Amino acid sequence: MRIAIIDTSTTRAAIISDGLREAGLDDLVIIDPSGPLVAQIESTSPEVVLINLENPSRDLLEDFFAMSRALARPIAMFVDQSDAEATGAAIDAGVSAYVVDGLSKQRIKPVVELAVRRFQAFSRLQRELDDAKNALAERAVIDKAKAILMKRRQIAEPEAYALLRGQAMRTNRRISEIAEAIVTSDALMGEIE
């Protein structure tokens, strides 16, 4: 069963194809997102197409599938009416699947389920990465605010931190928000003594 993967994220495409290979599905085509989409699909004639939900080429792709009704094995969107939950889960995970007409449900289901799991794993990774990036950015802004306070008030680092923390607790805001306000006001008013 030949499976084509179209994804704006090459990392996610790799994660999905690894998963499919591990499951013994190794007839895979990874579509180059910068190349001509329809020509690539046409020349590889996949039986299943997996595409990320937010891919900007989906309208174009669906038009091609609709036109391909004239072909021997037309492709349609994977909508299993007996199991709307499965399609819903795929949409929730951010993946849509298109399959050729007549492919048995038993064969498609594991592919879609696997893609869903891999999409979810990717989102989790992305979230963790974003959190880590935010944490780093927050730490940087807090350090900057501390340095400003130390210089302006001629105090030591622990006292500067205590000031930030105290203000945050009193105003019910995050330390990073207080720090950001200090850095911003310093940038605007730094020259005024």
Next chain:
Amino acid sequence: MTGERFRIGFLPLVDAALPILAHELGFAEREGLHIELVRDMTWATVRDRLLYDHTDAAHMIAPLAIATALGRDRPAVPLAVPFVLGLNGNAVTFSTSLSDAVGLGDTLGDPQAVGAALRTIAAARKAAGKPLRFGVVHRYSSHNYMLRYWLAGVGILPDDDVEIVVTSPPFAADALAAGEVDGICVGEPWNSIAVDRGVGHIALATAQIWRRGVEKVLAMRAATLDERRDVVEALVRALHAAAAHFVEPDTVEASAEILARPEYLDAPRDAVLRAITDRIRLAPGGEPMHYPDFMFQYREAANFPWRSQAAWLYSQMVRWDYMTFDPAQAATAGQVFRPDVYRSALAGSGAPLPGASSKLEGGLAEPIGAGSTQGRLTLGSDRFFDGRAFDPDDIESYLAELP
């Protein structure tokens, strides 16, 4: 009713204005609603989010709502359209080389004359083995049906003499610039962006093809309407109030400012402003010209979902999907539009409410008073460029007479 959450999917287009303004300017809050807007880049994604409950309603191209209800390309899901978000607002833009070949002038040309010039070029290009190619935003879009109506009406067979492909609006100017297409039929601000980038020349406004053509609608699952009827009626009132505000001349600057923002259209404010004030710059470097009714968002009960509009779209679906006319399907298509919900939502508000739910489309050459159950209603000219009229009760004869 307070704080009812209602999620609405949209594409970054000028005619997503009403839900955006209803949210931004407090018309929704006043009705006890909290609108959450969900921005996407393709109609396929807008549709999927609507069908799988990521959204409660969507800004949608009208033919796609009907195609979804009829189960074209996928299993049918009953949809309801209680409100039309606008009429027209699209244009046909040629690449600069096609514009030169056709001889587009400084003003909008006559659809017949531009079509006649285009026919000669289309024939030459076809004979040379390189047929003209046009991009439309979706196969089930009013853009596709308007373009095809015009081409067929001037003797160009859309599926034989030229090629029509799908190009997403935000990429349409790129496709023109790269020479992938010779013309596009898209919504604003994407025609104006192509002109401002120097890669296109606006040939026609779609309002010249059908003066009162139905464009975007507010679509939702029929089940949502049944379960949350009160909320939907409140939303109709909020959108209607937003529409009244939107067409006030002194609000346009502020509206353009909001729409242009990155979370909405993420487009140049000036291009948005030109579209919503019916001023279009036809050619690179030219002065914008005023074309009244380029976009039509409020007057003449423009937001009323006439069943005859749905029927016309169904007739074009039959025509271009090469289907056989089916009275049951025609009835299903017509029932997607819900004038009854519009009426009950706006009863007692002073908004003009048409007495009929269906009308002859394209039958009016002059403005005329129309029967209403509330308020005074005048309908302006709604002509098709070829002068034909559409009788929703006799779709078969209409189809038989079309070229």
